[in-house]
Amino acid sequence: MKKYWLAAAGVVAAVAIAAPSAVGASAQTPTATRPAAPAKPAAQAKPATPAKPAAPAPAVAPAKAAVPAPNPVRTVRAGQRVDAGQGYTVWLTRDGKHWSGPDGYENFRSVVDGNIDRSQPGVSHQSEGDATGVFHSGLFYGTRNVGRVELTDSAGRKTVATLLALPGRPDWGVWYASTGPVDGNGGGSHGVSLYDRGGKLLAELPRFDFPAGRG
Numbered sequence: 001m002k003k004y005w006l007a008a009a010g011v012v013a014a015v016a017i018a019a020p021s022a023v024g025a026s027a028q029t030p031t032a033t034r035p036a037a038p039a040k041p042a043a044q045a046k047p048a049t050p051a052k053p054a055a056p057a058p059a060v061a062p063a064k065a066a067v068p069a070p071n072p073v074r075t076v077r078a079g080q081r082v083d084a085g086q087g088y089t090v091w092l093t094r095d096g097k098h099w100s101g102p103d104g105y106e107n108f109r110s111v112v113d114g115n116i117d118r119s120q121p122g123v124s125h126q127s128e129g130d131a132t133g134v135f136h137s138g139l140f141y142g143t144r145n146v147g148r149v150e151l152t153d154s155a156g157r158k159t160v161a162t163l164l165a166l167p168g169r170p171d172w173g174v175w176y177a178s179t180g181p182v183d184g185n186g187g188g189s190h191g192v193s194l195y196d197r198g199g200k201l202l203a204e205l206p207r208f209d210f211p212a213g214r215g
Contacts, residue, residue, distance in 0.1 A: 072148055072197070073163040073173060082164060084176045088128075088135045092166055097139055097174045101128055109139060111172050118142050118171055121202035123149060123194040134179050136161070140194050141172035147197035149175040151190040152207065159190075 076082060076092060084090045087102030096110040109124065116122060121142040128135050140146055140163070149161040165173030179190065191207035 073146060073165045075167055076164050078166055084135065084137070084162070084178075086133060086135055086178055088137075088176070088178075090137060090164065090174060090176055092164060092174055094166070097137070099137055099176075101135065111139060111141065116141055121194060123175075123192050123203050123205060125190075125192045125205055127190075129181060131181055133181055135176070136179065136190065136192075137174065137176040138192065139172060140175055143194075143196060143202055144169050144171050145196045145198075146173065146202075147195045147199065149177075150193045150195065151177055151179065152193070153179065153190050154207065 078093050079091055082090045084099070088099060090097070090099045092098070095112050096108060098106060098108050100106045107126070109126070111118065116124065116139065118141045121140075123140050124138040126137055136151060138149075140149055146163060149163060151159040151161065153159075159177050159179055161175040161177040163173055163175050189207060191205060193204040194202045196202055
């Protein structure tokens with residue numbers, strides 16, 4: 001009986017010895033896994049600074065179309081009377097220049113009688129006047145590109161003449177102008193120059209004195 005008790009006690013002791021180990025093992029609290037720290041939010045990218053708009057290119061003014069110079073020659077019909085001032089009248093026919101003065105007397109200068117050479121630029125000059133002023137007139141010829149006829153007196157003063165021509169751009173026409181009286185004889189004393197529309201001198205007559213009514 002005693003042996004069985006000892007034996008039982010030994011079994012109980014063995015169980016008791018083994019139990020703490022098992023209990024201890026089951027009693028250990030498993031190490032809790034710490035939750036991962038929340039990820040830091042990604043730094044928000046700063047909004048890009050908007051690029052400054054490029055300065056507009058300076059406006060380029062459209063090129064202006066070249067404006068042709070006005071035609072300096074007045075076109076008149078054959079036989080059309082033109083009031084040239086101071087009582088003078090000028091008209092053209094196919095054969096030349098006609099003019100009349102305050103006294104009513106008519107004059108004529110031909111362009112077809114062979115006295116002028118229309119194959120090259122030239123200019124003629126007639127003048128009539130009195131104590132109130134001088135009327136100058138003449139032919140220009142040998143060019144279809146006349147720009148102006150200009151008179152120059154002894155003091156260097158210039159007078160631009162009026163130009164007349166018949167329709168069809170003939171190679172001749174008439175010019176006229178009025179100036180003040182010239183001391184001494186009431187006559188010319190003006191040089192006459194013919195220019196093209198580009199300002200090039202084509203022909204000229206030198207200044208000299210001559211009695212009024214001749215030229």
